[in-house]
Amino acid sequence: MNNTIVSNITRFIILVLLQVTLFNHIDFLGYLNPYIYILFIVYFPFDKETRIPFLFFSFLIGLSIDIFSDSGGVHSAASVAIAYLRPVIMRWAFGLSYDYQTLKISKTTFGQRFNFLSLLILTHHLILFTLEIFSFAQVVNILKKTIFSAIFTLILCLIFISLFSRKRS
Amino acid sequence: MQQIINFLIRNKTFIIFLVLFSIALGITFQSHNYHNTKLINSANWVSGGVYSTTDNVSDYFHLKEYNEQLLEENKQLRKLLFNREIENTDSLTIADSVFNQYRIYTGRVIKNSYTTERNYLLIDKGTSDSIRQDMGVITSQGIVGIIENTSSGYATVQSVLNTLSEINAAVKNTNNFGSLQWDGKNIDVVQLVDILRAAPIKAGDTIITGGMSSIFPKGIPIGTIKDFNLDISENYYKINVQLFNDMSTLDQVYIIENTDKQEIEELEESLNE
Known part of the structure; x- marks a missing residue:
């Protein structure tokens, strides 16, 4: 249990630092940035008992990103939303029969992981850019940013997950 | 009651x-x-x-660029200095108080941002270096933004690339004032609105700060007119302004303090009462 707490706190700090110092400044094609801090929400233990701390920590990681990037509360809102929706998205991606208590994201098949991550990332980015731009006149712009950034984030997340799972085995 | 708690x-x-x-x-x-002073900010x-x-x-990766920028700026300043000496012999002496109206501080941009709708920069100077809210921020090439939040060692700057930004601006050598805004689309182009239809403007004209607010002194370069068209009411122009500053590579900035600001604001407030 202690080990889980330490590894989650380390992951929290490393992901926030990586996000604000490196991935917020990629500006691919002028405006695309991946939001890899989502991996914290992906990796957080799948335990029914810890759902409330999970919501708090997701809010906290979003808030940290918001403080660093002066973006109001858009990252906090998007992170809390996907943290709350994670069980629902898991049921869609992995099926009902899964034993969630022992589920490890690195042990799932590529197809399941792909579905899970893309649903999570699309929801997150949609909320993020809707709140950030916040104008009905710019729906096309919101969707464009959501889809292209989501592809970018998804690719990086898949790379990260395969890198770190290989190290452990 | 029990049911509510259970729920x-x-x-x-x-x-x-x-x-x-x-x-x-x-x-x-x-x-x-x-x-509004932001609750959550990076200062x-x-x-x-x-x-x-x-x-x-x-x-360290940009030292060469910064050097070139400084060299260019020194060249401009020297040009001004040498020409001034000659002009000064037959012009009126300007009272010292005019020169002392604006104080200049230097700072460095440590976080740049230009990809979102509301961009804020972070500079490495704060209240302990006498930086306060609503001071103007410029570079040698043109304007950058306005100080928004401050902590003791850092301050956030509302960039001109912010859809909330509104800066008084004018067409150079005319008295046509308007307000500078940003539509959030292109990081090199900002919009100047509320310029009267009668104004004689053409593409390539220079846009400068208007000096109608107590934030920026008059005459700081902003950019050149890229193109323009009439707005919906057909009485005013909406002008696209190509910025002089490359907002993606900001580093050394100057912060302008207007020492008369408090006096001006008090006067304006007494008028409103």
Whole structure:
């Protein structure tokens, strides 16, 4: 249990630092940035008992990103939303029969992981850019940013997950 | 009563989610309002410290560019200096108080941002270096923005690339004033609105600060007219202005303090009463 707490706190700090110092400044094609801090929400233990701390920590990681990037509360809102929706998205991606208590994201098949991550990332980015731009006149712009950034984030997340799972085995 | 408590306990996850989500929405909408001190901002020692550390490293990769910029600026200043001496012999002596109206501080941008709708920069000077809210920020090439939040060692700057930004601007050599805004589309192009239809403008004209507010002195370069068209009411022009500054590579900036600002504001307030 202690080990889980330490590894989650380390992951929290490393992901926030990586996000604000490196991935917020990629500006691919002028405006695309991946939001890899989502991996914290992906990796957080799948335990029914810890759902409330999970919501708090997701809010906290979003808030940290918001403080660093002066973006109001858009990252906090998007992170809390996907943290709350994670069980629902898991049921869609992995099926009902899964034993969630022992589920490890690195042990799932590529197809399941792909579905899970893309649903999570699309929801997150949609909320993020809707709140950030916040104008009905710019729906096309919101969707464009959501889809292209989501592809970018998804690719990086898949790379990260395969890198770190290989190290452990 | 029992039922209400039971309901709360059963749905505690959902309620906590709602609370956190509304807090986040509250912070977001608060930051969408023009000219509110932001609750959440990067002018604090944690984020300031992280950004100044990373900036120290990344600065080394741009030393050559910065040198060239400084050289160019020195050239301009020297030109002014040499020409002034000659002109001064037969012009009126200007009272010292005019020169002392504006104080200049220097600073470095340690976090740049230009990809979102509401961009804020972070500079490495704060209240302990006498930086206050609503001071103007410029570079040798043109304007950058206005100081928004300050901590003791850091300050956030509302960039001109911010949909909330509104800066008084004018067409050079005319008295046509308008307000400078940004539509959030192109990081090189800002919009100047409320210029009367009768104004004689053409593409390539220079846009400068208007000096109608107490933030920027008159005459700081902003950019050139790229193209223009009439707005919906057909009485005013909406002008696209190509910025002189490359907002993606900012580093050394100057912060302008107007020492008469308080006096001007007090006077304006007494008029409103």
